[in-house]
Amino acid sequence: MRKGFCTETAALLFCFAIIVTCRNGLAGEVNAGLQQRITDLENELREVKQAIGREPAAAQGRLPVWSTLDVQFSGYIKLDASYDSTDMNTGNYATWAESETGNQNDNMFNMTANQTRLRLVFKGPEVAGAQSSGKVETDFYGNGAGENKAGILVRHAFIKLDWPDSDCSLIAGQTSDLASPLAPETLNYTVFWNVGNIGYRRPQLRLTKGISISEGSRLKLEGAAFRSIGRAAPGLAATDDSGEDAGYPGGAARVSVAIRRPGGEDFVVGVSGHIAGEEAGNSSKHYKSWFVGLDMTAPINKALSLTGEIFNGQNLNQYFGGIGQGVNTATLKEIKTWGGWVGLKIKPGSLPQWRFNINAGLEDVDSGDLSVAVAPAAPQRKYNRAVSVNAIRSFGKHLEVGLELTDWLTKYKGAASGDGYRAQASLIYTF
Numbered sequence: 341m342r343k344g345f346c347t348e349t350a351a352l353l354f355c356f357a358i359i360v361t362c363r364n365g366l367a368g369e370v371n372a373g374l375q376q377r378i379t380d381l382e383n384e385l386r387e388v389k390q391a392i393g394r395e396p397a398a399a400q401g402r403l404p405v406w407s408t409l410d411v412q413f414s415g416y417i418k419l420d421a422s423y424d425s426t427d428m429n430t431g432n433y434a435t436w437a438e439s440e441t442g443n444q445n446d447n448m449f450n451m452t453a454n455q456t457r458l459r460l461v462f463k464g465p466e467v468a469g470a471q472s473s474g475k476v477e478t479d480f481y482g483n484g485a486g487e488n489k490a491g492i493l494v495r496h497a498f499i500k501l502d503w504p505d506s507d508c509s510l511i512a513g514q515t516s517d518l519a520s521p522l523a524p525e526t527l528n529y530t531v532f533w534n535v536g537n538i539g540y541r542r543p544q545l546r547l548t549k550g551i552s553i554s555e556g557s558r559l560k561l562e563g564a565a566f567r568s569i570g571r572a573a574p575g576l577a578a579t580d581d582s583g584e585d586a587g588y589p590g591g592a593a594r595v596s597v598a599i600r601r602p603g604g605e606d607f608v609v610g611v612s613g614h615i616a617g618e619e620a621g622n623s624s625k626h627y628k629s630w631f632v633g634l635d636m637t638a639p640i641n642k643a644l645s646l647t648g649e650i651f652n653g654q655n656l657n658q659y660f661g662g663i664g665q666g667v668n669t670a671t672l673k674e675i676k677t678w679g680g681w682v683g684l685k686i687k688p689g690s691l692p693q694w695r696f697n698i699n700a701g702l703e704d705v706d707s708g709d710l711s712v713a714v715a716p717a718a719p720q721r722k723y724n725r726a727v728s729v730n731a732i733r734s735f736g737k738h739l740e741v742g743l744e745l746t747d748w749l750t751k752y753k754g755a756a757s758g759d760g761y762r763a764q765a766s767l768i769y770t771f
Contacts, residue, residue, distance in 0.1 A: 536701025
């Protein structure tokens with residue numbers, strides 16, 4: 341009995357010794373692995389701290405991942421839904437009412453997100469003593485394959501050099517026209533184009549010089565050479581551009597005065613115009629495009645502001661004038677036109693989240709420059725008028741909802757008028 345007990349005890353002690361030995365060996369391996377991992381993490385942390393404390397990579401000759409410049413990305417997402425009581429050109433947006441000859445009260449419904457905009461603004465280093473900057477902005481009203489396959493449209497793509505000490509700047513690239521620079525605030529994408537508001541965007545080289553005329557008031561002189569664009573001249577092939585074929589750029593100028601109002605926005609009045617040419621393909625037929633206009637921004641008080649423009653000119657279809665008509669292809673004559681618009685902006689102090697706009701515009705084409713269309717040609721437009729009112733409600737800094745009602749009347753030469761109303765609702769999310 342005693343001998344068996346001793347044997348069993350010895351066996352137990354031997355097993356215990358083996359277990360302890362294995363455990364200690366395994367623990368040692370685990371501890372060694374953990375220690376190595378801790379060391380690796382400490383080294384990685386040390387590298388991160390050193391990277392944070394370094395100078396920017398550009399200073400060491402290495403380019404950052406995105407850009408060497410200060411770049412700001414912004415824009416908005418916009419959904420528009422509209423109902424038209426008659427056939428409107430073009431549908432997603434409105435520029436005139438189609439003739440109701442044989443097509444009376446042809447109502448329409450549209451919904452689109454094509455006005456969504458993406459914007460990059462660049463702030464660069466000093467160049468030749470000037471502060472450099474730039475801007476690229478697009479929307480989706482390009483020539484896409486379908487309503488749900490929109491194409492990208494380049495709105496702005498330019499560089500700008502500012503010499504603040506001289507109150508002088510230079511813009512090179514595509515941006516809004518220098519002449520007739522204002523636009524009413526509308527939910528409709530085309531801001532009264534072809535109904536009193538002219539001007540678009542095109543490649544240009546623009547120089548601006550400011551001159552102080554009194555304390556707080558400023559005279560501004562602007563001039564630009566721009567890419568003349570045309571397409572409406574007769575005898576052109578589908579790939580021809582009558583503006584390009586002119587062989588020289590268009591020119592624009594504007595003189596304006598901004599008068600400082602204590603405690604309020606500046607009162608601004610400007611006179612502007614342009615002159616450009618077109619040539620019909622390989623022929624010797626030349627067409628002139630010109631206009632002169634007056635623009636005004638007149639703040640009344642903190643809640644009310646009045647803006648407007650008036651113009652007179654010819655061959656302005658590429659500038660959203662002439663109700664989309666530039667040259668009469670039957671008579672080979674430029675089409676003369678005049679028009680204007682006025683807008684009242686209301687921002688009630690008691691309703692800071694709301695703003696309202698009342699806009700009215702018209703364009704009157706010289707009827708003598710038009711011809712009575714022979715079917716199947718479209719009738720020529722001689723008068724276009726629109727009156728709109730909208731209300732826009734902000735929900736915080738990023739979300740806006742708006743409703744706009746517009747009454748349209750378009751008259752034609754030798755055809756029935758088109759008239760009706762457009763109701764549009766918009767949801768806008770800015771970022």
